Amino acid sequence: xxxxxxxxxxxxxxxxxxxxxxxxxxxxxxxxxxxxxxxxxxxxxxxxxxxxxxxxxxxxxxxxxxxxxxxxxxxxxxxxxxxxxxxxxxxxxxxxxxxxxxxxxxxxxxxxxxxxxxxxxxxxxxxxxxxxxxxxxxxxxxxxxxxxxxxxxxxxxxxxxxxxxxxxxxxxxxxxxxxxxxxxxxxxxxxxxxxxxxxxxxxxxxxxxxxxxxxxxxxxxxxxxxxxxxxxxxxxxxxxxxxxxxxxxxxxxxxxxxxxxxxxxxxxxxxxxxxxxxxxxxxxxxxxxxxxxxxxxxxxxxxxxxxxxxxxxxxxxxxxxxxxxxxxxxxxxxxxxxxxxxxxxxxxxxxxxxxxxxxxxxxxxxxxxxxxxxxxxxxxxxxxxxxxxxxxxxxxxxxxxxxxxxxxxxxxxxxxxxxxxxxxxxxxxxxxxxxxxxxxxxxxxxxxxxxxxxxxxxxxxxxxxxxxxxxxxxxxxxxxxxxxxxxxxxxxx
Numbered sequence: 096x097x098x099x100x101x102x103x104x105x106x107x108x109x110x111x112x113x114x115x116x117x118x119x120x121x122x123x124x125x126x127x128x129x130x131x132x133x134x135x136x137x138x139x140x141x142x143x144x145x146x147x148x149x150x151x152x153x154x155x156x157x158x159x160x161x162x163x164x165x166x167x168x169x170x171x172x173x174x175x176x177x178x179x180x181x182x183x184x185x186x187x188x189x190x191x192x193x194x195x196x197x198x199x200x201x202x203x204x205x206x207x208x209x210x211x212x213x214x215x216x217x218x219x220x221x222x223x224x225x226x227x228x229x230x231x232x233x234x235x236x237x238x239x240x241x242x243x244x245x246x247x248x249x250x251x252x253x254x255x256x257x258x259x260x261x262x263x264x265x266x267x268x269x270x271x272x273x274x275x276x277x278x279x280x281x282x283x284x285x286x287x288x289x290x291x292x293x294x295x296x297x298x299x300x301x302x303x304x305x306x307x308x309x310x311x312x313x314x315x316x317x318x319x320x321x322x323x324x325x326x327x328x329x330x331x332x333x334x335x336x337x338x339x340x341x342x343x344x345x346x347x348x349x350x351x352x353x354x355x356x357x358x359x360x361x362x363x364x365x366x367x368x369x370x371x372x373x374x375x376x377x378x379x380x381x382x383x384x385x386x387x388x389x390x391x392x393x394x395x396x397x398x399x400x401x402x403x404x405x406x407x408x409x410x411x412x413x414x415x416x417x418x419x420x421x422x423x424x425x426x427x428x429x430x431x432x433x434x435x436x437x438x439x440x441x442x443x444x445x446x447x448x449x450x451x452x453x454x455x456x457x458x459x460x461x462x463x464x465x466x467x468x469x470x471x472x473x474x475x476x477x478x479x480x481x482x483x484x485x486x487x488x489x490x491x492x493x494x495x496x497x498x499x500x501x502x503x504x505x506x507x508x509x510x511x512x513x514x515x516x517x518x519x520x521x522x523x524x525x526x527x528x529x530x531x532x533x534x535x536x537x538x539x540x541x542x543x544x545x546x547x548x549x550x551x552x553x554x555x556x557x558x559x560x561x562x563x564x565x566x567x568x569x570x571x572x573x574x575x576x577x578x579x580x581x582x583x584x585x586x587x588x
Contacts, residue, residue, distance in 0.1 A: 114141040114158050119190030122159035122221055131172055131239040136160075138226060139233035148184045150197035154225035159190070160238060161221045168243035168272045168363070170210035171222060175236035178204040179226050185209070186221040195220060199227060210363050212243075212274045212288070243272035243365060246290055251276065251322030254291035254353055263304055263371040268292075270358055271365035280316045280357060282329035289357035291322070292370060296352060300344040300375035300404045300495070303330075305356055307368035310336045312360065317341070318353040327352060331359065342495050344375075344406045344420075375404035375497060378422055383408065383454030386423035386485055394545055395436055395503040395567025400424075402490055403497035412448045412489060414461035420496065421489035423454070428482050430506040434474035434546075437488055438525075438566060438588055439500035442468040444492065449473070450485040459484060463491065469588055470525050472568070474507075505568060507546030519573055525586035530559040530571060537576040543585070544570045561587055 114137060116123045125134055141156040148154060162169075173181045182199035186192040198209040214220070222240075226232060246269055248255045257266055273288040280286060294301075305313050314331035318324040330341045346352070354372075358364055378401060380387045389398055405420040412418060426433075437445050446463030450456040462473040478484070486504075490496055520533040532538060534557050541559055543552035546568055552559060559571075569585045 114139065116159045117141045119144065119159045119221060119223070122161040122190070125160050125162045125238065125240045127162055127165045127169060127240045127242040129242060129244075131241050133174070133237035133239045135235055135237055136224065137233070137235045139235075144223065148182065148197050148199075148223065148225060149194050150184065150199040151182055151225065151227050154182070154227060155229075155231055157223050157225040159221060159223055161219055162240045164214040164216055164218050164220060164242075166216060166242045166244050166272060167214055167274060168210070168212040168245070169214045170208060170241045170243070172206065172208040172239050172241070173224060173236055174206045175234060176205070177232070177234040179228055179232060179234055180204050181207045181236060182225050182227055183207060183209060184223045184225070186223070188219060190221055192221065212272070212363060245272045245274070248291045249273045251291045251353060251355070254293040254322070257292050257294045257354075257370065257372045259294055259297045259301060259372040259374040261374060261376070263373050265306075265369035265371045266292075267367060268356065268370055269365070269367045276355065280314070280329050280331075280355065281326050282316070282331040283314055283357065283359050286357040286359060287363055289355050292354040292356065294352055294354070294372045296346040296348055296350050298348060298374045298376050298404060299346055299406060300342070300377070301346045302340065302342040302373045302375070303354060303370070304338065304340045304373065305368055305370050306338040307366060308337065309366050311358055311364060311366055311368075312336050313339050313356065313358055313368060315339060315341075315357065316355045318355065320351060322353055324353065342497075344404070344495060377404045377406075380423045381405045383423045383485060383487070386425040386454070389424050389426040389486075389502065389504045391426055391429045391433065391504045391506045393506060395505055395565065397438075397501035397503045397566055398424075399499060400488065400502055401497070401499045403499075408487065412446065412461050412463075412487065413458050414448070414463040415446055415489065415491050418446075418489040418491060419494070421487050424486040424488065424502060426484055426486070426504045428478040428480055428484060430480060431478055432474070432476040432507055433478045434472065434505045434507060434568060435486060435502070436470065436472050436505070436568060436586065437500055437502050438470040439498060440469065440588070441498050443490055443496060443498055444468050445471050445500060446489050446491055447471055447473065448487045448489070450487070452483060454485055456485065467525060470586055472586060501566060503567065505546060507568070519575070519579075519581045521571060521573065521581070521583050521585075524583070525588045526561055527588050528560065528562050530561060530585065532557040532559070532573055539574045539576050539578075542572045544572065546570065561585075
């Protein structure tokens with residue numbers, strides 16, 4: 096200690112005088128700003144206030160500043176260029192007031208920053224800046240006080256109204272300046288910050304999406320009717336740290352819902368994010384009463400369908416118990432032999448059930464047999480000509496989907512003889528680009544027919560391109576050099 100005082104005398108003898116703000120009574124007043132506007136400070140000529148900080152016992156020097164809090168969220172940042180470990184202590188109201196915070200936590204030797212959203216607007220705070228070295232220094236540093244205004248939707252009473260859209264039209268949001276509402280979400284107990292939005296449901300199927308670009312784990316809770324309404328859902332399920340998405344088809348049209356977006360980090364953040372509310376109108380054939388009539392054709396003339404916005408009819412299919420969504424079609428049988436093909440391009444497992452005569456008629460067949468995740472095909476020669484049949488197309492996923500598919504009804508006139516030999520490997524089936532025929536045989540001739548007997552392709556190769564053919568059912572007839580003939584039904588996706 097004697098050596099330190101001697102060093103201070105030497106500094107004084109060389110004209111380095113005591114810092115202006117060496118004592119708290121001369122604290123320099125700082126003006127908070129939206130940006131970090133730095134004020135230069137120095138330890139040159141400073142001494143210790145002779146009180147001990149609560150986070151560092153042996154500081155040799157400190158200097159003092161003060162500011163008036165303009166917002167609940169404020170930050171104080173220290174930066175120096177001399178690789179010295181700085182710290183700060185904040186006092187409430189006076190130089191000897193309660194210690195609001197003592198921060199000596201940074202592992203960096205060039206900066207120390209403290210942020211809180213518990214400041215009292217209008218309150219004066221005193222900042223004691225100290226260094227934690229074992230020797231006196233004459234180094235300079237900078238200090239800034241930054242304020243983060245509370246967003247208008249920090250409380251549910253200021254919730255921002257969002258307009259649902261058929262597409263995801265995003266609204267920008269921020270946690271900067273926000274605090275916690277004071278209530279605990281049902282899926283995360285310790286959120287430090289949340290902001291609020293509301294929307295009016297326009298359809299039973301709606302989605303809420305929250306995305307950010309800074310790898311933060313965001314989540315949201317939806318409340319029904321009011322800020323303190325029943326929790327409709329609390330969604331903190333995504334493993335991604337850039338988005339959270341929720342889709343449901345049980346929203347009540349015309350009902351107001353409140354969305355509390357919160358963050359699950361262990362410290363305050365000032366990051367931005369995007370939120371959108373998307374609506375999925377109910378398809379006209381969501382119920383059997385709106386079944387779309389299909390016209391049987393000798394070829395597969397597809398009709399586009401979608402599960403977007405659909406729900407479950409409320410009845411259980413005989414071949415799949417837990418379908419979340421279905422849509423309905425109908426057709427009048429024009430022949431005893433009819434086929435129905437459902438195809439999709441997104442690797443979803445689809446199925447179909449056919450009813451005779453009415454929506455609640457006898458189940459003619461329930462078909463969920465295909466091992467393919469791109470199609471389901473059913474053919475029978477026991478249809479009754481002139482009879483109306485209803486087709487319930489359903490999906491077997493464990494969550495709602497908004498995917499599209501195609502359906503066609505055919506009345507084929509060409510079929511496979513039950514006595515036809517079957518030993519030549521033909522693949523893939525269904526096919527998209529090329530049909531491959533077992534390379535171990537020598538092909539004499541390959542013919543591809545439509546189901547009404549029209550020859551459309553002829554080849555003498557073991558590979559046949561079907562890229563340019565429309566989606567549908569075809570018959571492939573292969574003859575080898577020994578006169579053996581194989582005919583296979585081919586599904587073109």
